[in-house]
Amino acid sequence: MGFLDPTLCVPLVKIHPDVRAFALVPSPSLRHFPRMTGPRYTKLAESLPATVPFVGPEAQERAMGHPFAARIGANENIFGPSPKAIEAMQKAAGDIWMYGDPESFDLRHALAAHHDIAPENLVVGEGIDALLGYLVRLLICNDDAVVTSEGAYPTFNYHVAGFGGTLHKVPYRDDAEDLAALLTKASEVDAKLVYFANPDNPMGSWCAGEDIVAQLDNIPDGCLLLLDEAYVELAPDGTAPVIDINDPRVIRMRTFSKAYGMAGARVGYAIGETQNIRAFEKIRNHFGMNRAAQAGALAALQDASWLSETCSKVEASRQHITEVAAKHGLIALPSATNFVAIDCGKDGTYAKAILDGLVARGIFARMPFVAPQNRCIRVSCAPEAEITLLDKALGDALEDLA
Template structure:
């Protein structure tokens, strides 16, 4: 069997290291697992209980329409139930959306640094990707995007709060961007970290007149990364149906559906997670600034900053002392680290380790 040459040439996804892999290599658990933007503040007890009950029905196929969860999300987000689509994580929905919308001759526009699958999913389809880059002020490069939007990309893919930086658009910035998007372009607004910065993006999208998809997930603030359940909120049912035609049936398993439904109802746990994460993120960012690093202004559950060294080498040195972080390897950003926000003891272990390494700040903010 021969794999298509363009598939063989694709880069591997830059994933974090699973705990079991670390334990197999080092013979003990890591001191701090800060490489995958998981929440370290736990899963809702209500969700755990719901998942345990759902396991007893694991011999049955799940509800392929996720009827109960769809209804709950429609009320929660104030959207029509027939505009909601589910995926095995929001990553699956990126691939499905691209497959449903893109055709030969189209191209995708996105920003860098950015979530790798916004680019990788297009390359799988041999669709060109054009990019604009954030600068040292970490403001969305609206003027550069506006120039490239005149070329009428089929999809504009951006995230807010962004991955990896955590930078979030204000409503005014989003409305300004929307005003520049031609009607031929679908806006993919990746909001995996929405709960950490819950502003009225849907209200702006609903009156935009554009085709759009907002991607959200239960993996981050809701603490269900292992259950794998993301969802898309679409501007109309036609886009939802197009995505569903690409996704496999039963891609939202019954245990994930049950856990997500209960997690959605557990507002106290979500609020506690967001409060603790936000407090720990600001403390971590302040500590980095005291060390003369300049982290991007994050509104997510991670911080992103540059050192004077190659990020892969730094991550390997940290791994040797039990600290897992994400080395960023996107062209032009190879000296940046993305560090998930942990509990205070994990953040302290990370900070202690980089002090011992003697890391120096980089110079991106002066460019």
């Protein structure tokens, strides 16, 4: 049979209904397919809402019809990556026709040397978000119990729901995650996984590493403590706990998205006991790591002076934000991250009104989701020009609410 004129396809199917493959544009009467009623989704997938943990600033810009004047809401490092990282990614762009190294060999070995551990104790992945998904997939299904803090990082909750786990949440204590209470709840519900971020998002709070070490023996049998250390390079000395890399009760995750300024490259890594790390090989996307991103992360890791300079800029910006908040009668909470939570002094409704006022004036910011932390708004550290825009917009927003 020769090629068919596409304009004849619909009439042909009407004449010969078994020749369905030739119907490029089926007529309305043929849009019901009795042999196919739709994909057979799992019961779990059918039970889940179609949600996005964070609505991106781009979506808000499209809705507004114009860009933000200051993008200081997504915990991005606005000071940017090392110029050496940019150069490395630019050079790698010429080889982008090749898949990235599925073992991330060079980056993984450099990170292992950086942390004085064996390469077998480390796995690289597409940001902490992807690694969280892999870890949950390895451990959680069929109503398995998972413990986290009420109002903590929602992407972790998203993965737990996606694999059928049951979340048990513990309130913050004094605007900080309460590890002792999390582990107590884990014992009560026979949890397989506990999530604890240090420093914390969305509040910016942190605890000393030695306080985490003091709680390790309270981890229940058969439970894994996940330490999300995305912001630890920006925190005071002593924030990172000293834990034996071969302790099978703990797995730690870090990223190049925050202090290293490479959020768009999606590079994260997990470190832990060898068998825990090896388990990722069963389910991870082995070709998920972008080739240019690997090169950029390796160059960023080797540029210690840029990291130190960035940390100094973040510290200065935290102070600037604190001064802006105080100028307008608000209180900036202490932070060990590249963002600051600003206590607006009332409730979530009032904080949301301030946030709406900022957004209306071109300032992209966010706020915690859960009371009482939702009395705050959260802004990213940034160069002086962006914080000056925040200062003006915040004053105008508050004046509108007076």
